[in-house]
Amino acid sequence: MMRLDKFLAKMGAGSRQEVKSYIRKGMVSVNGETVSRPETKIDEEKDEIFLQGKRIAYAAFEYYMLNKPAGVISATEDKKETTVVDLIREKKRKDLFPVGRLDKDTEGLLLITNDGVLAHRLLSPNHHVDKTYFVRVHGRVTEEEEKSFLAGVNIGTGDEEEWTRPARLEILKSGEESEVRLTIQEGKYHQIKRMFQAVGMEVLYLKRLSMGKLTLDPGLKPGEYRLLTEKELCDVTDENAGRH
Incomplete structure (x- = not known):
């Protein structure tokens, strides 16, 4: 009651x-x-x-897929900046938050919910949830980077080492500017930018395509969102067995 x-x-x-x-x-x-x-x-x-x-119907949990646009911050509220939660206009719950963070200039898939248990399971490195990104970089990506990323990259600064877990790198285009599909299972601060920086390259554009079985709806333009479908919700919760 x-x-x-x-x-x-x-x-x-x-x-x-x-x-x-x-x-x-x-x-x-x-x-x-x-x-x-x-x-x-x-x-x-x-x-x-x-x-x-x-x-006014009761909603214990809400789950929204957002195609995050560049220029919006991954936060629940901010006095100066537009947040990803601000973009969800028809929300019922006031306790929504983004599952993980995308940098301000990064686009793509972001799950907005108030389900803390699900969020923890999706974000915890111990659950090995794949997060796949499209990346455009300044520099020629070769098989050498594929092997380096698969072995783990030191993204630490100075004498301090900070190694990433193995990551899968698929080369889509190699040249002065290269395009790749990168899959990681972590979410370290500015991780992808730091990984490419560690091999002498600069990230020019970054977009998250998927998170586990949840894939960005190609029909969603940047800034648009929708509720998860029943199948998507089942897929996400199935990946996190034991939650319900």
Whole structure:
């Protein structure tokens, strides 16, 4: 059981003070009856709650696929910058967060949810979840880099060593500017940029294509998003057996 005002605020109907005002003004009904007391207890999973005739359905968890555009930061809130959560306009939950971070200038697949258990399993290196990126770099990528990345790269600075786990590098185009598909199972700070920097190359463009079985919908333009399909959600949770 949950307080009515708390439920409405959690489902994004307004701030706690705003929804209290809605309730006291008779704008909210529970199971067909108008309710005027914010502290009224409701069963969030069974009761039917309407605000000004619009059904407010309970959502314990939300899962959105976002094609993150460049120029947006991977955070829940920021006073100066637009965040990835700001882009999710129809969200019900106020506790959404991005699963992992993409640099401000990086594009591509980002999962936005409030499911902390799932997020931990997807991000933990111990679960060996593949993260695949399209990368354009300044420099000629050869089989030598393929072997180096597969063996692990030292991305440390100075005398401090910091080795990456083995990564799979597929060369798509090799030249003054090269294009590759790179798969890693970690998420170290600026990892991909530092990996290429370690072999004398500069990343010009970076886009995440997939995370485990979750693949970026090619129909989503940068900045667009949608809810995960049932199959996608099943695929993600199947990869993390034991969660439910």
